[in-house]
Every structure is written in C-alpha cells, then in structure tokens.
Amino acid sequence: MLHIIRHSGFNSNALTLCLDTALAGDAILLMDDGCYNLTHPSLLAKCGKQTELKVYFVDLHAKARAIHTNQAAVSAIDMSAVITLIFQHENSITWS
Amino acid sequence: MSDLTSTKTIAIINSQAPFASAAGKEALDAALIFGSFEQATSLFFIADGVYQVIKAQDGALLELKDYLKTFSALPFYDIENIYVCQQSVIARGLTADSLLDNVQLLSSNDFSQRLHAHNVIYRF
Amino acid sequence: MHNTLALVVTTPPNSNLTTTAINLIKSALASGVEVIGVFFYQDGVLNAAKHLSIPSDEYQSLAHWQQLNHDHHIPLHLCITAAEKRGLSDEHGEHAQSTIAQSFTVSGLGELVELTSKAQRVVQL
Numbered sequence: 001m002l003h004i005i006r007h008s009g010f011n012s013n014a015l016t017l018c019l020d021t022a023l024a025g026d027a028i029l030l031m032d033d034g035c036y037n038l039t040h041p042s043l044l045a046k047c048g049k050q051t052e053l054k055v056y057f058v059d060l061h062a063k064a065r066a067i068h069t070n071q072a073a074v075s076a077i078d079m080s081a082v083i084t085l086i087f088q089h090e091n092s093i094t095w096s
Numbered sequence: 097m098s099d100l101t102s103t104k105t106i107a108i109i110n111s112q113a114p115f116a117s118a119a120g121k122e123a124l125d126a127a128l129i130f131g132s133f134e135q136a137t138s139l140f141f142i143a144d145g146v147y148q149v150i151k152a153q154d155g156a157l158l159e160l161k162d163y164l165k166t167f168s169a170l171p172f173y174d175i176e177n178i179y180v181c182q183q184s185v186i187a188r189g190l191t192a193d194s195l196l197d198n199v200q201l202l203s204s205n206d207f208s209q210r211l212h213a214h215n216v217i218y219r220f
Numbered sequence: 221m222h223n224t225l226a227l228v229v230t231t232p233p234n235s236n237l238t239t240t241a242i243n244l245i246k247s248a249l250a251s252g253v254e255v256i257g258v259f260f261y262q263d264g265v266l267n268a269a270k271h272l273s274i275p276s277d278e279y280q281s282l283a284h285w286q287q288l289n290h291d292h293h294i295p296l297h298l299c300i301t302a303a304e305k306r307g308l309s310d311e312h313g314e315h316a317q318s319t320i321a322q323s324f325t326v327s328g329l330g331e332l333v334e335l336t337s338k339a340q341r342v343v344q345l
Contacts, residue, residue: 001212004343006237013143017111020183021142021208032237061240079247086341087223087253093109093217094344096230096237102337122262122302129329135337216342218228220262 001026002089005034006096014095015040021093024052029085035062038069047073058082106130106137107214110145114164115155120148121163123220128166131173138177139170140211141199146184149196167196181207223253226339228332229264233272233281238264241345242284249292257295257335258285259327265303268296268324282321289323297327297335 003022009015015037018028030037035057037043047055059076062068077085086092108127114120130137141149148164155162170178178199185192185201192201202210211217225248231237245255260267272282288294298320300310309319310326320326336342 004345006240006345013111017143020204021211023208023212032240079243080251082244083225083248083251083253086225086343091212091215091217092341092343093211093219095219096344104337106336118305119262125301126261126329126332130333130336133330133333135333216336218344 002085002092003028004092004094004096005030005037006032006094008033008036009040009042010036015042018093018095019043019046022046022053027054027056027085027089029082030055030057030061031082032058032061033065035065035067038062038067038071038074044071047071056081056085103135104215105213106135107140107211107217108137109140109142109211109217109219110148111143111219113144113147114153115158115160119220120145121161123218124163124166126218126220127170127175128173131170131175134174137175138179138210138214139175140179140181140207142181142184142207144184144188146180146188146190146195149178149180149199150190150194151196168198171198177210179207179210183207224256224338224340225253226256226335226342227258228342228344229258229260229267230262231345232263233267233269234274236279237345238267238281239279239284242281242288244343244345245288245294255288255292255294256339257297257331258288259297259299259332259335260324261299261302261329261332263306265298265306265308268298268303268320269308270319270321272321286321286323296324297331298324299329299332300326301328 003018005014007014055074056077112119179202180199182201183204
C-alpha cells in the first residue's frame with residue numbers, strides 16, 4: 001500500500017493516522033505540505049526502527065518549501081517516479 | 097450502469113466528526129452509491145470519525161439533517177462491514193457500549209489488515 | 221503494458237494542492253499512462269466554476285483543466301449534487317445560465333463507481 005500525505009503532521013493528524021495504519025512493506029509518499037513531516041519526530045522515529053517502511057518525498061515540493069533532510073532512510077523523487085510508485089503498489093490511501 | 101469491467105472491493109474511511117463538515121455525509125453518499133452498484137463496500141471509522149457511529153446523537157437539535165440514522169440501515173444497502181478503530185474509541189474516553197450495534201470494533205492491527213485488503217480506498 | 225489511472229480531486233481551485241494534481245496528471249501522460257477521467261467531489265467541484273476570476277499573474281487552474289480536456293481528451297466529471305451545494309448550477313434557459321465552465325461534464329456519483337471500476341489505479345487528491 002502507498003500512503004500519500006499532503007499535510008503537515010505538526011498541524012493535522014494525517015501523519016499519525018498513516019503511521020498507525022501502515023504495515024511492513026508499505027510506502028509513504030510525502031507531497032505538498034506533507035514534506036514538512038521530513039523533520040517530524042514521529043516519522044524520524046519510524047524511519048529509524050522500521051526499515052520495511054519506505055519513505056519518499058517529492059523533491060520539488062520540499063525544495064520550494066526550503067525543507068531539507070539528511071536522513072538516509074528517505075528518498076527524494078520526481079513526479080514521474082510518483083507515477084511509478086502508484087503503479088508499483090496495489091492500492092493507496094491519501095491521508096491529506 | 098453499463099458494463100462495469102471489474103468488481104472491486106471499496107473501503108471508505110471516515111476520519112472526521114459528523115457535524116462541523118460535510119465530509120461524513122459526502123462519504124456516506126458515495127458508500128451508498130458503491131453499494132447500490134453491487135461493489136463490495138466497507139466503511140472504516142478512525143480518529144474523530146468514530147464520533148459518527150455513537151448512539152443517540154440528535155443532529156436535528158442543530159438543524160442538521162440526520163444522516164447518521166442511515167448507518168443503522170446500512171445492511172439494507174448491502175453494506176455489512178462497518179469497522180471501528182478500537183484505539184481511537186479508547187483514546188476518546190468512549191466504550192463499545194456507546195457505539196451503534198451493527199459496527200465491529202477492531203484492534204489497530206486488525207483494522208489496518210482489513211483496510212489493506214481493499215482494492216480502492218477513499219478517505220473523508 | 222497499458223496502465224490506466226483515474227483521479228478523484230477534492231481540493232479547491234485556489235489551492236496549490238490542485239496544481240499538484242494537475243502536474244501529476246501531466247506526469248502520468250508523459251509516462252504513457254492513460255488518464256481515463258477525473259472526478260471532482262467535495263470542494264473539488266469548485267474547479268468547474270465558470271466565473272472563477274484569479275489574477276492573471278497567478279496560476280490559472282481552470283485553463284489547465286480545460287487544456288487537459290482539450291489536448292488529451294481527459295473527461296472532467298463533476299458531481300452535480302456536491303456542485304449545487306456549493307453554488308454551481310447547470311440550469312439553462314431564459315432566466316438561468318449555467319455557471320459550470322466548458323469542458324466539464326455534469327455527472328453523479330455513479331460515474332465515480334464507473335471510473336473506480338475501470339481504472340487500474342485510482343488516486344484521491
């Protein structure tokens with residue numbers, strides 16, 4: 001399953017709901033304001049522990065917001081890779 | 097409806113409380129249409145969405161058309177699977193007794209597993 | 221292999237989230253994915269408002285939607301119930317004029333069922 005997050009976890013429960021329902025093998029895609037979660041403690045804690053959970057973010061969306069990450073566990077991708085992710089996973093939830 | 101090329105399992109997640117936004121009503125409208133086209137449809141309630149399935153609410157007191165009454169009638173629309181996240185219920189100081197009779201309380205893990213088993217998931 | 225995608229758009233026209241949805245569709249097309257339709261629901265229906273007037277130096281979401289429909293024949297389906305609740309009207313006649321922009325198709329939730337059934341992948345944005 002692909003979890004799409006488009007809002008900041010500092011201001012909405014999108015990140016919490018995603019992390020509560022994600023299972024091993026799932027992927028998380030941070031888009032739009034979802035990129036603010038790159039520095040969210042809950043996400044960082046999960047990245048450290050659960051390596052079966054892949055985390056991606058839209059590079060352009062983070063760059064536009066001047067959000068940076070030095071986490072090795074998260075991958076910067078472009079929109080065409082987003083399309084690939086959508087078809088790689090059986091289903092998706094947008095937690096917005 | 098013309099030739100539906102495939103029958104998919106549809107999950108509709110409700111994550112917002114019922115009164116302040118139209119999300120719950122619009123989610124239910126969608127669920128009933130999926131059900132009426134014989135698509136296997138399940139409803140999931142998590143976070144503040146669990147406030148939608150509490151007994152004895154009275155939207156009419158606030159001029160709200162009471163769409164919540166429809167939840168009790170969902171089996172007539174062929175929607176039998178109504179799942180509620182137990183963790184969200186407990187976190188809000190609610191108990192199983194406060195919920196509608198035809199819902200199933202699931203642990204976080206079971207809730208999540210059921211959700212994953214659906215082909216298409218819409219969240220409201 | 222031929223991939224098909226349907227989108228459900230619930231964000232309003234003056235949000236950058238809608239720009240992302242449009243860009244995602246463009247990327248899908250560039251990747252050879254067939255976008256079989258967009259369904260506008262909830263506040264997403266406002267994307268079809270004909271009288272939307274956004275300053276010319278800002279992103280013209282309506283023009284982008286119409287271009288996707290015109291150049292790539294992507295159907296833009298509007299849930300009319302949700303639209304009417306938000307002040308849009310499909311009325312025609314002497315005293316009424318549709319407030320729904322060209323290129324949008326007035327539909328109901330049945331169309332969402334159809335798109336959901338037909339597309340290999342559905343994404344809600």
